[in-house]
Amino acid sequence: MSIVSRGACLRLLALFAASCLSVGISAKPVAFTGATILPISGEPIEDGTLLIEGKTIKAVGAKVRIPRDAETIDVSGKVILPGLVDTHSHVGETAGADRSAPMQPEARVLDSINVRNSGFKRALAGGITTINLMSGSGHLMSGQTIYVKLREGNSIEAIAYKRDDGEVDGGMKMANGTNPIRTAPFPGTRAKSAAIARQLYIDAQEYQKKIELADGDPKKMPERSLAKEALLEVLDGKRIVHFHTHRHDDILTVLRLQEEFGFRVVLHHVSEAHRVANEIAAANVPVSLIMLDSPGGKLEAQYVDGRSAPILEQAGAKVALHTDDWITESRHFLRSAGLAVRAGMSRDEALRSMTINGAEMLDLDDRVGTLEKGKDADFVILSGDPLSVYTRVEQTWVEGVKRFDLDDPDDLAIAEGDFGALVPTGRGHIHDMGEGH
Amino acid sequence: MKFLSVLLLTLAASLALAGDIAVKGETVYTSAGEPIKNGVVIIEGGKITAVGENLEIPDGMKTLEAKVVTPGLIDARTVVGLAGYLNQDHNQDQLEKSAAIQPELRAIDAYNTREPLVQWLREHGITTINTGHGPGEIISGQTMIVKTVGDTVSEAVVRAEAMVASTLGDSALVDSHDKRKSPGTKGKIAAMLRNQLVEAQNYKEKIATADGDDDKPPPPRNLRLETMVRVLDGELPLLVTANRHNDIMTTLRIAEEFDIKIILDGAAESYLLIDEIKESGVSVIIHPQMVRFTGDKENVTYNTARKLTEADIPVAFQSGYEGYVPKTRVVLFEAAMTLPYGMSFEHALNAITINAAKILGVDDRIGSIEVGKDGDLALYDGDPFEWTSHAVGTVIEGKVVSDIKR
Incomplete structure (x- = not known):
């Protein structure tokens, strides 16, 4: 053929x-x-x-x-x-930040990928052609994600999407709730988590002001900072924040941060989305859900419920599904849409949640997601x-x-x-x- | 007096009601022959008393209807009830790490009947589980067979001591965090298990030679060895988790040496040893179809269950053990995912009904819709294996134990 x-x-x-x-x-x-x-x-x-x-x-x-x-x-x-578009996957040996600090916007997944990892072949076997490769959720900010197209390629550059400015395309991974709560220098509470994240964005805003004040004069420019450059891309909307979050109050904390700093954000996993679906829809923030075979697991995710998919749909929020591979096996990604329909989502929206909705959440809907x-x-x-x-x-x-x-x-x-x-x-x-x- | 008779009548009615029910299905899969169109199952006193096409339902009998009716499903190997839905230590009792060999640990002493995951399984049509100690030690403890109902374990139990769980594989090895030194190698795992069986043989011999002779008193009671003697006697099968081909062969070797009844658990690489497993006559409780290919399961395939079944090796499905999410798998979903890989509907259903019952040794009571068996049924609004179908009702011994749409 x-x-x-x-x-x-x-x-x-x-x-x-x-x-x-x-x-x-x-x-x-x-x-x-x-x-x-x-x-x-x-x-x-x-x-x-x-x-x-x-x-x-x-x-x-x-x-x-x-x-x-x-x-x-x-x-x-x-x-x-x-x-299919997978908005959240860890195939290909993804790694970003290390244990030295809770927020490391300069760490790039780009620099960790093994393009020969069989995970990419598994994804293709599952019908997946576009992936957002993410670092983990054990940090408030674990680094820059990368959007890849599963064409043949010997290097990450060969399979990466490119932005209009020629740079490798991707988002920024953030997380709240219990995963990033660890021993110092990591936060010990939710309030501290939010405060650390806010201060980082405020620092980036200050950096941006210095650049604006320099007005092109190299002598007045602040010293280059990889971390702040990445954060400016977030504040500019070039880099979408992919935010791991589970509990209803943590979800609302993400919406609060988003409103304060104006970044573009996609909520990921969102176990308790069913409890704050109207708030999510009102904020016009899209959601990337995972479908699981049973409830339970982490305390903060104990109320995970597949019915989030239809509840968000009815509330008018945009929904995509993701594998979070290895949580869901990439080869079985279509099953997630089946489970969403089982939970009450419409058939049409379930198919959109595997394709165009995810493409929109990665800003790639002009290229993929529909025929x-x-x-x-x-x-x-x-x-x-x-x-x-x-x-x-x-x-x-x-x-x-x-x-x-x-x-x-x-x-x-x-x-x-x-x-x-x-x-x-x-x-x-x-x-x-x-x-x- | 009149009041009392009314009360007695009411009581009699409710007693009759408990365990008396008729279930109509557009299709009734019995796991004991061809599917029945417009089938009716009559359950009285908790037992199936009639099954057939368009049977007349006794006047006034509570009647349920569904598109599809199957026997209540069986999860042939799980830790649900010992392992709870939270992955917190206080909620996880499926593995005791203090010693490598502890066959005396009973599942009945750790089973939480009110565990939400038991309810979750029940709501999907699973009516019987073989639950207990998980893989991870050479002998981690016992399993038991329970129905997925009951406020107390006594109400739930079918067989309090069903199998002795053993692991011959990577997860039984000590790691650098363990205070224990053994087993540190696979050779040591096998030696320790064989030693244990030899010790049990000696113990059994001492009991036999004592035999009322006052000069030769029987050895003092020892729960561990008593359990192992029951393994030697074939009364308790050894449920051996072995995934790599060499570990599977070690299992068969030890079973032959001690002439013990074993059941293979996991068996990720069993597709490499079809002939050997078939010749041994051993049954396989295969790993969950969607299990992750990690550690000694790195060579897992999606067509193993089909290959074993096609070779006439008895196969049942399990939910196994999950340390993260999903916190339990559901055998309905696992069996379903064999269908795209060539398993037939009938074989997939048998692997979670009658074949599972046979492997667990309880097919005289459950596993198929036949007269005289327990009135355990699962109701669905379509093909039970389709992702988009729902479980719509579960009946255990004639009682509706779930009517939620899942």
Whole structure:
């Protein structure tokens, strides 16, 4: 089904590592015909056609004119969904701040990622194409997150989203509640947690004032501070805060900080969102939820309830779902949408919560999250209804390249597990690389 | 006098009501043959008295209806009730770390019937659990079989002493924080378990040779060895958590050496040893389908349950033990997640009903909808395994114990 067979591509990769990516993308348009297409941006399209060219979607619809030079791939009976967006994951050996301080905005996840970690392949096997890679929640601020696209790549730069200014795109991870409460220099109480965070932002505001007063004069500029530069990006809205929070009062503390400093924020996990759904909706702050199989765990998360999903939906708040991989296995991400529907969320909103809503929370909705003309050709071919347990992810395409194929024995080993298949760097496609064994 | 007779009548009615119920299902899966369309299950006095298509329901009998009815589900290996829903020390009694071998620890002395996670399982249609001491020591203690109801453990219990939980694998090793030195290696784990069994053999021999002879008094009572003698006698199976292929083979080796009844638990790499496990005749309580691939479970697969089942190796599902979140798994969800990987509906359901009952040795009472068995049923508003279906009712011994939509 692939345009340029991956085997061929990878053999080329062995010879011309740098040029393979461009070779892998067909110059010719490709039409996927016969499937039920769920574009998310509109109603489901029966017997639809998805037309892509290079990295981009050219057309989606029931009556798409297929160019004469296009390759046609019959996917009758299948379901096509946009590539899934995971707003919160720890695959790829993410790490940010260390134990030296509770707030380390200068620490970048970027500098920790192992792009060969099998976690990325597991994500593809689950239909995920865009991920917000996050550091942990044991700090008030554990560092800069990074948004990645699961295209083939030998470096983090190769898979990172880039901002308009050319910088690697990502957010800022923050947390409150009990995880960051530790021994000094970490906070010992919730009030102290808030005070430390506020002071840091105030310091950043002071830094910003100095820069403004310098008015371009290098002699008057404050000394460079990596931490404050990152915080200025937060205050400028370039960098969205991804805020780990559980208890209702901690959630409201996040809203209070957000209002004071005006940063853009997404609430993450949000176990007790069901208790403050109206307040969240009124603040117009989006929520990224995790779906769990049972209540309990940490004291502050004991009232976690899947019904947060429908309650937030009814309150008018925007909801995405996330894996928090390894909390939820990336290969089973679609199940989270199923559980949200089980808890009472509408089917349409559950599908949006896996795609466009998450894309909006990462500021990537102009590129991904729906199947629309001009957007990245990131999509998943499913054997059936995305919300059914019987459905398999059969193929995952990223920017016009097939990145996961259930018919490929190595991809199957990732999808189902096998002896040695999931060790951290995976066994991947070694034998395809012409090394022989 | 009239008042008293009314009272007696009311009492009689409520007694009859307790344990008398009819349940209608558009589809009734019995785990004992073909599904029944428009099936009816009649339960009287807590036992199933009739099951069939469009059966007549006795006048005035309380009747429930659901799209799908299955036998009450069985979780073949859990720690729920010993492990509570909070991951705080005071709420976690599934593992005693003071010694490597403590078979005398009874589950009945640590089970909290009012634990919210027991309720959570019950609300999803799970009516029986084999719960007790978790993996993590060579012998961590006993398990017991209980129904997921009852204010006291006496009301819940099906079998107070069901199995002896053992671990042959990484989690049984001491770590650098332990004051104990052993077991520090896998060789030592096996040696310690074998020593324990030999000691039990000697103890049993002393009891046998004493046999009323005043010159040879029986050895003093010893709870630990008494329990191990019951293992030697096959009265209590040894439930051995072993995940790596070499640990599974060690388990089979020791079972053969001492001719003891074992049940494999976890068995992450069992797909590498289908022939060996089949030949041994051992049953497998397989790891939760969605278990994380960490430590000695790093080679876990999603098709192991299917492969074992296709080889006719008896398989049941478990919720296992979770240290973080979700605080318990739910066997309904675990069995469901075998379906995309090729397990048949029937096999998946059997693994949480009749096959689990057989492995636990309680299939004379539970595990299928058949006349004479306990009136334990689970009701669903659609395919029970679909993510978007709901459990809508649970019946234990004819009593509605949950009517919440989950």
